[in-house]
Amino acid sequence: MADLPAQPYAFPFNPAQAALLIIDMQRDFLEPGGFGAALGNDVSRLRAAIDPTRILLQAARNFGLCVIHTREGHLPDLSDLKRAKQQRGRFVPRIGDAGPMGRILIRGEAGHAIIPELAPLAGETIIDKPGKGAFYATDLDMVLQGKGISQLLVCGVTTEVCVFSTVRDANDRGFDCLVLRDCTASYFPEFHDQTLRMIAAQDGIFGWVGESVDVVARMELCHAGPARQ
Numbered sequence: 001m002a003d004l005p006a007q008p009y010a011f012p013f014n015p016a017q018a019a020l021l022i023i024d025m026q027r028d029f030l031e032p033g034g035f036g037a038a039l040g041n042d043v044s045r046l047r048a049a050i051d052p053t054r055i056l057l058q059a060a061r062n063f064g065l066c067v068i069h070t071r072e073g074h075l076p077d078l079s080d081l082k083r084a085k086q087q088r089g090r091f092v093p094r095i096g097d098a099g100p101m102g103r104i105l106i107r108g109e110a111g112h113a114i115i116p117e118l119a120p121l122a123g124e125t126i127i128d129k130p131g132k133g134a135f136y137a138t139d140l141d142m143v144l145q146g147k148g149i150s151q152l153l154v155c156g157v158t159t160e161v162c163v164f165s166t167v168r169d170a171n172d173r174g175f176d177c178l179v180l181r182d183c184t185a186s187y188f189p190e191f192h193d194q195t196l197r198m199i200a201a202q203d204g205i206f207g208w209v210g211e212s213v214d215v216v217a218r219m220e221l222c223h224a225g226p227a228r229q
Ligand code: TIU
Pocket: 023, 024, 029, 036, 039, 072, 132, 157, 158, 159, 161, 162, 163, 187
């Protein structure tokens, strides 16, 4: 398949070796009363990424592209929550405390769920992660290797935190990342812009930055995608 328009230059999209990686599109970050709000953020700022990601996810499913979702969160007994993460900052409530969507950032609670617009389908891989980067203390690298994936189309929140941590790590692990500008978002628009600039700077020091419309158009052009899930 031909290259996709991207910064700093065209991305050599190879769908048979690509996965759509949707990072932490959880109620805890996008809805009031969750972890993002507990940190003092205006969570409505992230919602612009929902619709483009929903359209891209649908196109990926129609095409047969590998889809992987991640969720940040912790075990109910907090045994996988480092003291430094639990105690960081001066805001309350904190991770594990009760909130309107259940205990904040705890696996199985309502707030930990992926937002309904992007809910995973049966058969799609979900990676539960205790850190910011999606490779830290998870099976993600093994799963990607097992599926023969070498390219990641990256969506999710927040751009400068979990998305960038994951992209930096993916770059060191040998993956080519195309980060979708309209399918990522931050509580701080200037951080979103600068993070994407950093990824594409120095002729793609961490990877590429593109727009979902180009990926969708490319997948729609091709009727018979590779059968994989
Ligand atoms: N606070 C913030 O911007 N993000 C996080 O804590 N986690 C993710 O980015 N997923």
